[in-house]
Amino acid sequence: MKELIKVNNVSFQYPSEENLTLAGLSLSVYKGEWLAVVGHNGSGKSTLAKLLNGLLLPGSGEVKVEDYTTANEEELWEIRRRVGIVFQNPDNQFVGTSVRDDVAFGLENFGVPREEMIKRIETSIARVNMQDFIESEPHHLSGGQKQRVAIAGIIAQKPSIIILDEATSMLDPMGRKEVIDTVKQLNEEEGITVISITHDLEEAVRADRVIVMKQGAILTAGSPREVFQNEALLLDAGLDLPFSLKLGVALRDYGVSLKEQHLTQEELVDALWTLKSAD
């Protein structure tokens, strides 16, 4: 698999903080994968996101995106075009006075010619299914719709990576689903790499790869199956367990001898049924 992002032994400290927010972190992100980053508040997740497109620069170490490095100011713009971030608060990243203007904002910044801009805006707005709202003003849109517009603004720039920085945490369940479904489609159909920083473990369960962060370092990484196998480690990182794991634990407490962890309800039901049939 092609390596898109390489984070090499990066440390970072905010001037106002006593401790390192990130301490010697290394990480590779591969083309086309959906990478979930979990960890409780203050574990350094969001700082990591900002380092990946040069909004923050590492104190030591290096962040490389494709062949560019964030250390070189000339290359920052190339990196920012390739790595789009959807932030947490839907209102505070909507720059334009209408959906169309907001999607245009990034393209204008990168000097895309007007004719080309119009084409890209149309397609990217349609891509996130917001074509009926193209003239709408932000305060008439729901949180989920605003986040989809933010995604349209990013894909209009033809990026290779979308970072969701807790992008669904302020949304209602419907908005959350809209956003995740939209990004999932982009990931599957256009091979856009997704890095999702999230509290939502049900979402992390569906990722290709999960990273658990604690105190500015990676506690563990691997497939969801590998990572969520280790309950103790998750609890140590201050995380809750996904529903099926929690139920599995409770079932074992009641004497049902399940051998391993099951990530989804379907798997758990099947395992229980197999167990019962063998009874």
Place this chain on the structure above:
Amino acid sequence: MDIKISGLTHRYKAGTPFERLALHDVSLSVPSGTFLAVIGHTGSGKSTLIQHLNGLLKPSEGTITVGDLTIAAGGKKKQLKALRKRVGIVFQYPEHQLFDETVEKDVMFGPMNFGQSEEAARRVAHEMIKLVGLPVEVLQKSPFDLSGGQMRRVAIAGVLAMEPDVLILDEPTAGLDPRGRKEIMDLFRTLHDQRNMTTILVTHSMEDAAYYADRILVMEKGSTYLEGTPAEIFAKRGELQAVGLDVPETVQFLLKWQEKTGKPAEMSSFTIEDTARAISADFGKGGSTC
């Protein structure tokens, strides 16, 4: 304190090009001591409904009765303030309403507005800060030096300090991590039980509605859609799905399990514990040996 709503209709921005019918002929009765969960999509009228309960919005038609106070269309301002004393609201992201120099002053703001003496307000502030699980030392700090979770607790203490009979919670756990969410919800349930309050919880979480509420009201397009006990509501999965809602995870799981075993599973409790126990019963003594 009993709450009775009858024929409540609300027109939003009446008389402008943006006029919209936000509530249509809603009738509801909430006996004293009930823990009611209100669920429904954004824009279903939940927020409009609860704002009527403490006089922040006035009905376009219909009446709201809380205890012996009745508010009708065109109600008097004095009545509204009396209503606000009885009904406290914890709004979404309540930490956004903090403003004073110290936590103590901020928590005292509510009771003093309702005519408590400084002494009494200070006493109640101390009590409430402890109640929401914060150390009394924070009272002298600026609320803006606290963490997000602590700020939320301070804001909640500020509402509790008015010692309302009815407590309305508008998605009080939005934006918190799973652990913080559970702590806050447990706090409200304990308060409800200990202080014999009437609690109304607006939530998007079917799980919270299932665990914490005695009764559930489902709103859709400004009208009441379903109303009943959690067991009654969650037995109607089809009707919930028709408006884009669903049953809690535990029920989803039990339904899947039921499909396998062919035996109807019991669904009156919605905790993970009880779900696990219900399933383990199907394994009899064999389950524990293998």
Place this chain on the structure above:
Amino acid sequence: MLDNVIIGQYIPGTSVLHKMDPRAKLLGIFVFIFVVFLANNWLTYGILGVFAVAAVLLSQVSLRYMYKGLKPIFFIVIFTFILHILMTKQGEVVYDLGWFKIYDGGLRQGAFISLRLVYLVLVTSLLTLTTTPIDITDGLEYLLGPFKKVKLPVHEFALMMSISLRFIPTLLQETEKIMKAQMARGAEFTAGPVKERIKAFVPLLVPLFISSFKRAEDLALAMEARGYRGGEGRTRLRVLHWRFRDTGALFLLLILAAVLFMLRTHG
């Protein structure tokens, strides 16, 4: 209570006024402000009134809505009117209370100044009612374009304005939300003596200030993430089209100015 503010509100529509080039509208208002000060007798104020009403009708904004939006300024208008009656002692006495006399000069002066206020508010709010804020900003950026040569940060100014305009509804929503939250805690914003009332706004303003700061910080970060680095090298999606009717409208205004100049009382 904040629902009634119409200044800054845009009402979508397809009227002639909606379709005009924002530059024409901005220049038009600029001219109109001068024209209003030309009027100094009943005839000229009458003509201006006809003009203002015609403009409102052309905009197709409902009269009821305009009336509601103007209500908040009625207080200022009435205040101005009364002030002039009290202060002006010219012309004949029309009403004599003994200790206090009302002169017809005061009545006229009060009426004129009040009308002037109403006309100005009416016409300027028509600008915002029929022009999206972003169009206004674009118009301003173009009109101020020549000043870029003398290093005036025209682009930054325009962007700042468009962002402020973009956030007005958001901040209004937020104000209403915080107001309600404090009212639920027993705060009152409308009763009591002035000193108390000013104090009552602290619980509203502090949270509003804090959240605006947070928003500004977030927004700056989001803009940077989307590749913003000043006006240089930027292309634009929005272009303005100056049409014949725009020239026509400005021409009409100049005629109005000329007519008013001739009909005003000289000397």
